[in-house]
Amino acid sequence: MNKRYKHKIFCFFLLCIFVISSFNCTTERNPCLLPTVSKVFVGCYQYKADTKTYTDTALPNANFVCLDIDSARFLYFGAKKLNKFELVLSPLRDTVRWVLQPDSAVSDYDTISFLYERKLKFYSNACGYGYEFSLSKILSTRANIDSVSITNNDVTTKSGVENVKIYF
């Protein structure tokens, strides 16, 4: 290999170093593409006496208000014909109360209390930390609600996993 050819290769190396390093070096954080807030997935059901089964029930005009996180803010306000709801739990306390009004025009209020344990969870350097929860107990008043039950204790960022069933 003659000297001139070697020098060309050397220049090519230097160029490669610069180009690849420029691509590689970025101080920007990678985007967080996953949810970091764990939510309780709640389903509403009604007992059908004729078939003796519980079926999905859409609430006509539902309000969900949290008493313990931020009582001034509705998470759902006049949500029409929904039968699945996602509620948040507080990372600052072990109990949260939610007020549910199935039909804001006519129905009474019910209060649902969630008792749970908190677990700090590291998702990634892009998404940082968040909290996951483990439901231990759920209580409710019975103005409209017949009963409530926990179907999955683990409240995580996975969507579509139902945690609580509310029976009317």
Next chain:
Amino acid sequence: MSKFIFSLLLVCSSFSVFAQADTTDAVAQKTTIKYHQLRFNFDAAKLLNNSLVDNVKIYEGGLDYYLNNELYGVAEFGAGTSNIDYPDLKYKSSNSFVRLGVDKTLFERKKPNDWGMAFIGCRYGLGFVKRDAAQYTTDDGFGGITSGVTSSSDFTAHWFELTGGMRIELFSNTFAGWNVRFKFALNQKSFGDLKPQSIAGYGAAENGTVFDYNFYLSYAIRWSSKK
């Protein structure tokens, strides 16, 4: 009689001379020259990265020694730091590392002094990582935030690498070349929950498999010995 004895001595001495000559030839045939090369490598790409990136600094170098049969023993080492300073996550980490392995050239040398090479190789990597306590904040889903501090962590990282590359001798004893590396973490679970953004010598600790590259500038010292 004296003539006979003299003749016998002459014949015997001539035999002994022949025998000596045979021994000398045998030694000359067995003596071969072994060429040695110890090469010092410095990763110029990491140095360039360091000048362009604020929060991650990595320094890598190493040396390789020609063993035999186009096989090189390789030892690489280095150190680095990373400083993560995001709005919701702040921590620092640092580590040193060593990699040991071999490189095998793909083509046999045509001349003993031709040390340019294309090669493949493998490495075992060992990193000693220290992560400081991390400050974090989390979103509660209603726009509020909570904050806290997680404890610091020290751990040892093990990984395996497959590598390949080239070295070209640009000037006498001076080389330039590159490596590409595919790295596989062997004990990623022991990195803990908060895996550092960067482990010098390995890469992003969150990834079980990492691709990396190096651009080396190298200087070799050579000597020969009779075998």
